[in-house]
Amino acid sequence: MHTDENELLITRFKSGESEAFDRLMSLHMDQVFGLAWSVLHDREAALDATQEVFIKLHAVLPKFDSTGNLPAWLYRVCLNHCIDIKRKTRNVGLELTEEEWDRLQGSDHDDPGWFLQNAELREVIKKAVDNLPPRQRSAFVLRHYNFMSLQEIAETMGCTVGAVKAHLARATGHLRVELAGYVGIETERVQDNGKL
Amino acid sequence: MASCKNVADLFGAYIYGDLPPDEMKKLRLHIDECEECARELEIQSRVISMIPSEVPALSDEERQRIEWTVKGAIRAKEKPVRIGLFSPAFIKGFAFTTAVVAAFAAGTAIGLRSKPVKENTIVKTAPAEPAEKKPAISQPPDSVAEQPKETIPTDSVIPVRQELAVSPPRRDEIQLIWRGSDKRKPINSHNGLIPGLGQSEKDEAGADKDNQESWLPFAPIPDGPNSADLGNLSNPGNETSLDEPVMTPPSVSVDDTQNQR
Numbered sequence: 001m002h003t004d005e006n007e008l009l010i011t012r013f014k015s016g017e018s019e020a021f022d023r024l025m026s027l028h029m030d031q032v033f034g035l036a037w038s039v040l041h042d043r044e045a046a047l048d049a050t051q052e053v054f055i056k057l058h059a060v061l062p063k064f065d066s067t068g069n070l071p072a073w074l075y076r077v078c079l080n081h082c083i084d085i086k087r088k089t090r091n092v093g094l095e096l097t098e099e100e101w102d103r104l105q106g107s108d109h110d111d112p113g114w115f116l117q118n119a120e121l122r123e124v125i126k127k128a129v130d131n132l133p134p135r136q137r138s139a140f141v142l143r144h145y146n147f148m149s150l151q152e153i154a155e156t157m158g159c160t161v162g163a164v165k166a167h168l169a170r171a172t173g174h175l176r177v178e179l180a181g182y183v184g185i186e187t188e189r190v191q192d193n194g195k196l
Numbered sequence: 197m198a199s200c201k202n203v204a205d206l207f208g209a210y211i212y213g214d215l216p217p218d219e220m221k222k223l224r225l226h227i228d229e230c231e232e233c234a235r236e237l238e239i240q241s242r243v244i245s246m247i248p249s250e251v252p253a254l255s256d257e258e259r260q261r262i263e264w265t266v267k268g269a270i271r272a273k274e275k276p277v278r279i280g281l282f283s284p285a286f287i288k289g290f291a292f293t294t295a296v297v298a299a300f301a302a303g304t305a306i307g308l309r310s311k312p313v314k315e316n317t318i319v320k321t322a323p324a325e326p327a328e329k330k331p332a333i334s335q336p337p338d339s340v341a342e343q344p345k346e347t348i349p350t351d352s353v354i355p356v357r358q359e360l361a362v363s364p365p366r367r368d369e370i371q372l373i374w375r376g377s378d379k380r381k382p383i384n385s386h387n388g389l390i391p392g393l394g395q396s397e398k399d400e401a402g403a404d405k406d407n408q409e410s411w412l413p414f415a416p417i418p419d420g421p422n423s424a425d426l427g428n429l430s431n432p433g434n435e436t437s438l439d440e441p442v443m444t445p446p447s448v449s450v451d452d453t454q455n456q457r
Contacts, residue, residue: 034251168208
């Protein structure tokens with residue numbers, strides 16, 4: 001259904017209906033923003049990245065195959081754009097507010113100490129995700145924050161489903177090493193294949 | 197039995213529930229038999245569940261901002277490209293524009309040169325002061341062509357000749373309306389010609405110049421020049437006293453004018 005709507009809108013855009021592009025934008029804006037935010041962890045940067053993605057889309061849409069996978073193309077462009085930004089701003093700290101993270105955590109704790117501890121935890125989590133290698137980070141972000149299927153991730157990343165599984169497994173292994181101490185588990189050395 | 201290495205590649209997908217049934221079965225069989233892999237899988241599951249998965253939602257203002265920014269960027273890209281000074285497109289456009297301007301200027305110049313000055317044109321200027329009164333009887337010029345441009349007084353009698361000099365009248369357009377007393381008889385147009393205006397036509401027809409009719413719309417001023425036989429101006433044989441006006445303008449009564457002298 002979604003794929004059919006994408007195909008129809010692309011065809012209409014090619015025939016001269018500019019409103020079709022507006023509809024495409026509204027269809028995919030949330031997912032693109034979510035992906036951008038999950039990589040950048042910065043609202044303003046994620047908004048800018050979302051704008052850039054749709055500007056690029058408008059430029060290539062006349063030549064875009066209407067039967068092609070438009071969401072995969074959007075996510076790929078977004079990922080590449082965000083990773084490039086991340087490379088340039090590698091030392092920039094987290095800019096999320098406490099209120100945003102509290103909302104994300106779903107926490108209603110009143111203990112100030114809990115917030116302090118959580119703030120440290122937030123920083124560690126984001127640092128751990130940022131430190132993932134690009135392919136592993138892409139696979140993890142697309143699955144964890146965007147709830148994409150393995151097949152969709154494979155199309156987005158331009159690899160096989162088996163490769164996606166491998167990237168995902170390595171990502172969870174690295175995160176386990178970085179964050180295991182925060183769940184009360186002693187950190188142990190983990191090899192690349194995830195085996196202890 | 198699957199090796200730990202092969203099973204470890206499935207941990208990530210297993211944690212998210214993305215494994216197909218056959219691989220799910222393979223992994224479960226392995227961790228049932230391998231405590232290390234089972235422990236590792238448990239740790240990874242707890243770490244991943246600790247990481248929040250929600251992303252902030254876009255507000256309506258942010259959605260609108262994205263739309264406007266994208267549309268603005270698209271419009272900016274669709275603006276016409278600047279053309280270089282020596283590009284073929286610029287040269288063509290410049291040449292075309294120059295040709296159009298030159299043709300327009302030439303046409304205007306030709307039109308201004310060939311346009312003749314209209315005869316008997318009346319140049320309207322500021323209205324004359326009420327205190328100034330011009331004589332009701334105007335001396336007709338010798339020829340129509342010599343009639344100078346005069347201002348039209350608004351509060352005095354306008355000679356018919358000047359009034360009709362604005363545009364050549366036609367026979368059927370001239371209406372002579374008599375508004376004077378019964379003593380004064382209107383004179384019908386003679387052969388369709390208005391007295392005075394038909395001079396040039398009569399000359400062309402070879403009329404006797406000695407019998408040129410001088411035209412007097414009203415009773416002439418005593419000792420005034422060019423008193424003429426007004427009867428010749430109308431039906432032949434119709435003798436009209438010089439004291440009686442031949443014609444009066446429709447808007448002004450001759451009686452009033454005479455009484456004002």
